[in-house]
Amino acid sequence: QAKRDGFGTYRFYAPEMNEHIASRRVLEADLRRALQRGEFVLHYQPRFDAHSMRITSAEALVRWLAPSGGLVRPAEFIPLAEEIGLIVPLGEWVLHTACAAAVQWGTIGVSVNVSPAQVRSGDLTATVERALRETGLSPDRLELELTEGVLLEDTDRARDTLAALKRLGVRLALDDFGTGYSSLGYIRRFPFDAIKIDKQFVADMATTRGSRAIVQSILGLGKALGMSVTAEGVETAEQLMLLRLDGCDEVQGFYASPPRDQAVIAGLVQAQAPAAAGGPPPPLEHT
Ligand code: C2E
Ligand code: MG
Ligand code: MG
Ligand code: MG
Secondary structure: OOOHOOOOOOOOOOOOOOHHHHHOOOOOOOOHHHHOOOOEEEEEEEEOOOOOEEEEEEEEEEEEEEOOEEEHHHHHHHHHHHHHHOOHHHHHHHHHHHHHHHHHHOOOOEEEOOOOHHHHOOOHHHHHHHHHHHHHHOOHHEEEEOOHHHHHOHHHHHHHHHHHHHHHEEEHHHHHHEEOOOHHHHHHHOOOEEEOOOHHHHOOOOOHHHHHHHHHHHHHHHHHHEEEEEEOOOOOOHHHHHHHOOOOEOOOOOOOOOOHHHHHHHHHHHHHHHHHHHHOOOOOOOO
């Protein structure tokens, strides 16, 4: 799967404790430089309408093209970027770049992951507003993905920021739903338009009754609250079939498409353009 993603191996952490601390410092310095040097890249994973399998939007996923030549996954640097405050300028770059990509694609939307630290920073709304203005993207084509961490903080600032973002006209999605610790009651206290079912539930929904039941109840909750629901991490035809049966709106995952670069998405969107008049959906892509 690492190969399929295009990731190389990249080890930051040496076995010895001293080396661990040293390599962490090196990583910190490398990360700060990476932004100045333009070493971050965005890949985009298309999201499909579960029935027509047309692309409705794409999620921006950041990668670091490290000087060593390796492509580094976000799990290896986002936590540190959050810790050292780099996530704010990095997040701003991601927002701007993703909005510009959506303008270039023309029709589909774009989703951007936002860290709790960005919400806490206090200028997320201004940053989003600026990205929209500078790229000319219509706000309704931008969706921000937030995790339950934001809900757990439950501060006035988080609440005010989310309300201000809604006033801008952007969509808000609750990412990795079902993996956090917040109670269900939180969900209705925030203005979410959409829920993304975490891939851990999708992974074994075909083989484990409990997982399918959880997926079904999230779908029911979304429907009842008027939110659209996306299933993440759809890897097999069987999962897709079950999700369709259970009434899932949209799907994302390796089965339909892994994250790809901006130009590939542009090509996929262009290829499906004629179908807007009601033609057949494009064939699934297997890479
Ligand atoms: P996420 O937002 O939940 O993104 C989905 C992750 O699942 C991505 O991992 C994606 O490549 C992976 N994925 C997609 N389809 C499949 C599948 O069928 N099977 C499996 N097993 N995995 C699949 P990725 O790109 O490594 O990103 C990991 C996380 O890093 C993201 O989770 C998100 O929380 C965070 N992240 C990525 N980009 C950004 C960013 O620009 N800003 C912030 N703050 N966080 C980001
Ligand atoms: Mg996400
Ligand atoms: Mg997710
Ligand atoms: Mg995640």
